[in-house]
Amino acid sequence: MSPAGEESSLPLPERWPRASKFALSACAAAVAELVTFPLDLTKTRLQVQGEAAAGPAVPYRGMLRTAAGIAQEEGIWKLWQGATPAVYRHIVYTGVRMVTYEHLRDSVLGRAEGESFPLWKAVVGGVSAGAIGQFFASPTDLVKVQMQMEGKRKLEGKPLRFRGVHHAFLKILSEGGVRGLWAGWVPNVQRAALVNMGDLTTYDTVKHFLLLNTTLVDNSVTHSVSSVFSGLVAAVLGTPADVVKTRIMNQPRDKQGRHPGHWYSGLHMNKSEGCVELLLFKTFNIHREEQSS
Secondary structure, eight states: OOHHHHHHHSOHHHHSHHHHHHHHHHHHHHHHHHHHHHHHHHHHHHHHTTSOOSSSOOOOOOHHHHHHHHHHHHOGGGGGTTHHHHHHHHHHHHHHHHHHHHHIIIIISOOOTTSOOOHHHHHHHHHHHHHHHHHHHHHHHHHHHHHHTHHHHHHTTOOOSOSSHHHHHHHHHHHHHHHHHTTTHHHHHHHHHHHHHHHHHHHHHHHHHHHHHSSOOSSHHHHHHHHHHHHHHHHHHHHHHHHHHHHHHTSOOOTTSOOSSOEEEEEEEEGGGTEEEEEEEEEEOOOSSOOOO
16 A cells, blocks of 8 residues: 555544644533633623722622622523633634644654653643643633623623624724734733643642552542642632733723723732732733723
8 A cells, every 4th residue: 555545544633633633622622611611701700890999889799699690680691601702712722732732842842752751841831832822812812801791781781892702803803903802912821821830730740749649549530639739729820810811801992902001010009909919020000990992
């Protein structure tokens, strides 16, 4: 059989490994996003509920009360409002991240077949791949955040901004240009890098600790325990940048795609919310008065 015939007889994943990895990763991520999306919507509402200082006081509510309030005040299906751009985001982010990580691991960082991969190389590859994937997916994240806030705007008597996902993309593009689609990309990319760093390092560390110091073996229980700890650390590391990203993405833009606020960096005391935000990057000043677009 000729080489071309032998190649055509191979299974699809072996003929196009990168494309197959992209498709499988994107499908798995899309299913996971649909299952967990109500938690993501609740998270976004919690992140912005202290933003509107002017007007009637907004009561602070926890996760369960916020989710129950959305279901009661807006309808149960509103817990999935913005799910479509979230699926788009995961298709782009997870697919690009997985393909980029494997390319960096095998071609750039030089993992040899059958040899152990140093932790520092895994961290470098994971952080780089996560940052690249999130940069490409940032416009879909922007649309997701803004659509998640539409129900809140309706309850406050404000006009809805979008009729659907494609209208949201077109409106943001027409009002802010291409630059406007990448609003908040700096903390968004930093969040992805921090999440990947915490996820990779914690998972590997916890797994090796359990195997060396307990009676657990390398099975699903060990993987589950390691995943719980890595998810917790990743969430703690990524949440500050995630809050900043959500606040920036929920703010209006001018015709040049710029935020009407001011630049600042360093330590910012948010007195009305009782917390200190340590920003290691320059970002837009988050207004204490909610502005409608």
